[in-house]
Amino acid sequence: MSYDMHRYLTDPFQEIEELGGGLFKLNIGPQHPISGQGRFIVLTDGEIVYDIEVDIGYSHRGIEKILEYKNYIQAVVPLERMVMLDTSNILMGFVRAVEDLYGIEPPPRAKYIRTIINELNRISSHLYALGLFAESAGWNPAVFIWTTVDREPILDILEMITGARWSHSFFIPGGVRADLPRGVKERILDTMDYLERRLEVYEDAWIYNETFRMRTEGVGILPRDKALEWGAAGPSLRASGVKYDTRLNEPYSAYPELDFRIVTHTAGDSYARGWVRFEEIKVSIDLVRQAIENIPEGPVKKALPPRPVKEETLARAETARGEINFYIYTEGRDKPYRVKISPASFRNFFVIEQMPKIQEIKLADVPPLIYSFDPWFLDADR
Amino acid sequence: MIDPILDFIFTNLDPLIRIIIYPGITFIMLFTIFAVWYQRKFLARLMLRMGPVHAGKFAGWLQLIADSLKLLTKEIIFPEHSYKKLFLISAITLPVIPAAAIALVPFAPGYAIFNVRGYTGILFLAIMSLYPIFIVLMGWASNNKFTLIGAFRTIYLDVAGEIPLFLAALGVFVWAGTYDLQDIVAQQATMWFVIPQFLGFLVFFISYFAMIEKAPLDIPEAETELVFGYRTEYTGALFLDTMLGDYINVLAWGLMMITLYFGGYNGPAIFADPVLNGAFWILFKLIILLAITYTVIISYARLRIDQAIRLGWYYLIPLALLNLIITVILKYVVLEGGV
Numbered sequence: 001m002s003y004d005m006h007r008y009l010t011d012p013f014q015e016i017e018e019l020g021g022g023l024f025k026l027n028i029g030p031q032h033p034i035s036g037q038g039r040f041i042v043l044t045d046g047e048i049v050y051d052i053e054v055d056i057g058y059s060h061r062g063i064e065k066i067l068e069y070k071n072y073i074q075a076v077v078p079l080e081r082m083v084m085l086d087t088s089n090i091l092m093g094f095v096r097a098v099e100d101l102y103g104i105e106p107p108p109r110a111k112y113i114r115t116i117i118n119e120l121n122r123i124s125s126h127l128y129a130l131g132l133f134a135e136s137a138g139w140n141p142a143v144f145i146w147t148t149v150d151r152e153p154i155l156d157i158l159e160m161i162t163g164a165r166w167s168h169s170f171f172i173p174g175g176v177r178a179d180l181p182r183g184v185k186e187r188i189l190d191t192m193d194y195l196e197r198r199l200e201v202y203e204d205a206w207i208y209n210e211t212f213r214m215r216t217e218g219v220g221i222l223p224r225d226k227a228l229e230w231g232a233a234g235p236s237l238r239a240s241g242v243k244y245d246t247r248l249n250e251p252y253s254a255y256p257e258l259d260f261r262i263v264t265h266t267a268g269d270s271y272a273r274g275w276v277r278f279e280e281i282k283v284s285i286d287l288v289r290q291a292i293e294n295i296p297e298g299p300v301k302k303a304l305p306p307r308p309v310k311e312e313t314l315a316r317a318e319t320a321r322g323e324i325n326f327y328i329y330t331e332g333r334d335k336p337y338r339v340k341i342s343p344a345s346f347r348n349f350f351v352i353e354q355m356p357k358i359q360e361i362k363l364a365d366v367p368p369l370i371y372s373f374d375p376w377f378l379d380a381d382r
Numbered sequence: 383m384i385d386p387i388l389d390f391i392f393t394n395l396d397p398l399i400r401i402i403i404y405p406g407i408t409f410i411m412l413f414t415i416f417a418v419w420y421q422r423k424f425l426a427r428l429m430l431r432m433g434p435v436h437a438g439k440f441a442g443w444l445q446l447i448a449d450s451l452k453l454l455t456k457e458i459i460f461p462e463h464s465y466k467k468l469f470l471i472s473a474i475t476l477p478v479i480p481a482a483a484i485a486l487v488p489f490a491p492g493y494a495i496f497n498v499r500g501y502t503g504i505l506f507l508a509i510m511s512l513y514p515i516f517i518v519l520m521g522w523a524s525n526n527k528f529t530l531i532g533a534f535r536t537i538y539l540d541v542a543g544e545i546p547l548f549l550a551a552l553g554v555f556v557w558a559g560t561y562d563l564q565d566i567v568a569q570q571a572t573m574w575f576v577i578p579q580f581l582g583f584l585v586f587f588i589s590y591f592a593m594i595e596k597a598p599l600d601i602p603e604a605e606t607e608l609v610f611g612y613r614t615e616y617t618g619a620l621f622l623d624t625m626l627g628d629y630i631n632v633l634a635w636g637l638m639m640i641t642l643y644f645g646g647y648n649g650p651a652i653f654a655d656p657v658l659n660g661a662f663w664i665l666f667k668l669i670i671l672l673a674i675t676y677t678v679i680i681s682y683a684r685l686r687i688d689q690a691i692r693l694g695w696y697y698l699i700p701l702a703l704l705n706l707i708i709t710v711i712l713k714y715v716v717l718e719g720g721v
Binding site: 024026032033034046047134135136137138139140141142145146149205209211212214215362363364365366367 | 527531
């Protein structure tokens, strides 16, 4: 496949006449209400979009390079900066990789605590993503603020368990930093009940709202074969009818012992992607309930051996945006020689770029199309 | 020296009060200040927020003043290669158009700023139809891709929204048998026209959102797509001016809807003075109408421009024509000319 990486990037101030045919280049970002820390270069003639190019790298922090200078415990802190909304799921992949290198298994109680925190983080990330999705489809900030308000009790629980609302640095290779505090079980169960009530409100007011469906149904249809070919990740992949979820296909933590369903949709359009996220919140609520009810007693961390037993490893975990892969090569030291991260947003950005090639996309569809994939520039930039 | 001026003031006291105080410039400005505050607080409550709280002792009512002072002290930036005269003139003219249209709306029996009789309904619509033209000029003069797309969308939306709105208003004119707004309001003393003209009212109400450019039909300024639509490039005092135009536009269309469908100044006599009574009822109805408007704004996602055009041409215009036919049959065949 011939793919010119920098079709329009060469001159950011390229003007209308150079493109010809009445087309012009619209820079959505990096200073735009929806762009985030990046730029979408949209080639349009007013309303019809002919091409989208994603310009990432505005927030590149060199996390992969930084990790080469940290030992495995220290690496937790910079790594969390990839996606602040979803820190524990990002970290899960790394922690799994390191545990594989050292050949240890965390205690069962730590696995359950990890699962609870992972799922709480997934709920909070999905709520935020859905709020942005609604706003990108032309809603007033109402829905976004509702979901932000409903994230608060989850962040409070996370603060109660870990001591921080975001970037808790709670997972370490070999377990978690601390045991669950007293009274957290009731708090979690109360919050899950509250969230379920709120999800019913969302269904009435928003998910099944006619105008919202008009704006997002049939927009950016990603067929199953293309989703597999282009490497869509996470809910975007499942919305195209592919039943793939790392939690199911390569179970880790407490997932093999818990009972949950994988949400899929066959339509593959923007609405389906949002709907899959919405249903995944329900699944996560169920998972948190099961995990907190069935949590075993015991220690929560295990000491690492002095040296890794393996030279290289590949580990994956399901983040809110899709599967994250960590490849770690070590020379037998307590520091990695090279860490390669393959985040989900990076792959989803590629899919976004390909979308105008298979169907007609209108300019007004670009924001809901982008946010239905829930891409995160910080995730893709690393 | 002072005598001719005083002489002029005292001989023209009544029109001067109407132009300068009520329902003229002072009223429009004060209502705009109120509407901004009301919108902020109302939308904030629906969004589970507080809205402004700090400026002013009561519920942040001075927030708009603070914002205005901030905007007035800012530099006015003319974009590179913009059409500077047009950029300036179109923004300054924008609030004048709906304000001029408000001059025709009766606020009490025989009490309007420009107290003429005859074709005032048509004149109102004619003046208001100039408003989008200035939006297009603003978008064109800014020399920016976002403003240009916003301007084009305004044209599309106008074709889809203005025609059904005018046809719905025509239904009222036919039902009342007159174009005169004062006659139309006077005829509604017994029954509001929203009852016989309910279909027309629905069309008017939906088109109203296209005319005031608010969600779900805020397509020309579509924040998530076009930053701020046609007014992206405006800064400082000129931006304030465009926002003023926006709020006066809402006020003008709201007054028109109340005049055509909800009995204008009519209402039970609370105050002995008819002007005071009319003012009370007009404000009362406006506040309720604005609350409904803001609830709709918050409840729906923005339509795409092609969906808005389809809404206008497939549903609103046929409905408005149907309403017109029903009105004609009802008035001239069933009721034989009398109401």
